[in-house]
Amino acid sequence: MSAAVSTQIQLVRRPKGWPEPEDFRIAEVAYGELAPGQVRVANSFLSVDPYMRGRMNDAKSYIPPFVLGETMTGGAVGRVVESAAEALPVGSVVLHQYGWRDLVQEDAAGFTVVPEIPGVPLSLRLGILGMTGMTGYVGLTAIADLQPGDTVFVSGAAGAVGTATGQIAKLLGAGRVIGSAGSPEKVRLLTEKYGYDAAFNYKDAPVRQQLKALAPEGVDVFFDNVGGDHLEAALDVMNRDGRIAACGAISLYNSTERAPGPDNLAKVIQQSLTIKGFTLGGYTHLREEFGTRMAEWFGQGKIAYDETIVDGVEHAVDAFLDMMRGKNTGKMIVRV
Template structure:
């Protein structure tokens, strides 16, 4: 494999605001050699997530900052080409935290083998069976602790995680209310996902009032994906002993100035609220349990999910910035279709996948683009 060259997106400057080509660049580098315990993976799919923006900064986070001069970190799924680790052999599929690159060399101890069932697409393990689905599952059920009859409010409700949180809340007998950024997204989460109500934060003159109108009995669980002004408004609508699940704060990831704390934070005391952050990696030992349950819900047609797959490693940056423009529609994934030697420009494709039923989830071996 020494003759292969590897295309890699390299971080060479800490971004200020949206990430641009002044911050990262696509380079072609010789592929390194494997050490004992390492595995060579040809990446098929790359996960595009808001957290990557935080890793590019030098702010303290749950993972170290990406060092300047190193590949942009992300979760990837690919095929094992060569293995110096006893748990993997050539032809296996594996998921791990690697990078925006054609090939990854990783410690086998930091990879998870995956085996799709017949008819399941590989990239499900970056979406519905991956961090997205498992974050929604463990975040809501373990930290939100929803009880039948309670109201669950979800921000970024049309996003990859939020859309699943609302559906799981409904499965647990709760009223699910979502906050999203367009009328189209609001219609989707109500008409197709089964949310009880949706709030367009962009057109609401007073978000607190809009939440109170949609949650007349108050909010028992708030699943927060955005922070900022949306969190501030939600804090004023909480019931006594409510739970806030702090999953993300995308509203502040591109901020160039210190982000002030919630002005209404005192409601945590006033309403005796529990606020907890969590990392899905803390539940690694329970991943099989969660995947089995999510797979069952999917097979029974009880949950819906969307993937938005973009072709070409060269389009990672454009795809990533869709997250911060609110232009994505479902879980964002980049598909690497060609070997490095065959790389080339093919315009950005924004393929939308909507696996709404068991039939479409289990029968599709190719994506259906809309």
């Protein structure tokens, strides 16, 4: 066993509004020889996700904020290159939360072994076969109680969670699925590749106007990744007993001022709506169920996916910022 040096990304300043490259630094961290029970993992792919923006603020949330001057964390998949833990031999492929670095050395308990699937990139463990796919599944089933024939609206539909959610909704029996995206190319992708029945570019006209035109018979389930004007528009068209799964509010993450609330919250009362926010931490018991169903769909060729890949851990911040600006299609991934 030997010493090693890891390249890592650290937060050095809390962003005000949109993060800037100067809020981060690249650090070289030396690892000594492995202690008993530890493993050293060479990361293959790192995940950058919208929730990470919230962790850059010093604010109480469902997950602790990043600590200034320390390496950030996040989803990653890699391979064990040295091991002092019998349960994780060299060569094992593992999922973990020690992202934002090319090499990690920690106790074996922090890693989960996953099988390699012939012909399937390891990166999919961070996307459609992992957290983002499961987010869509949990939101539609455990939160929104999707029923066959339901009309579903997904905001931010061309992102990692949105592309998964639309497909899963159709596979679960949704009658009509509508999505929003930020460019004509993404709108076409939603209907031509991801099975959306209709989609619109939220930059073309007010969301309220466009959604109403595409959902003349109303919406039963709203899977919200955006918040803001998308939530307001959905409230206008929700059918009685409609369900809203609040997954994210990316339109608000970089705001420096409090955003006004929807002007039509009375719809919640009038239409007997249910709004429930969620994070995956409370639904780990559904991991096996999701894994079984997704493996079946994937094996049957019923699942499409896109990845936007940025090479090099030193470009992880660029990947994160591009993802926050919607420059990705599907899952944004950093390839180490």
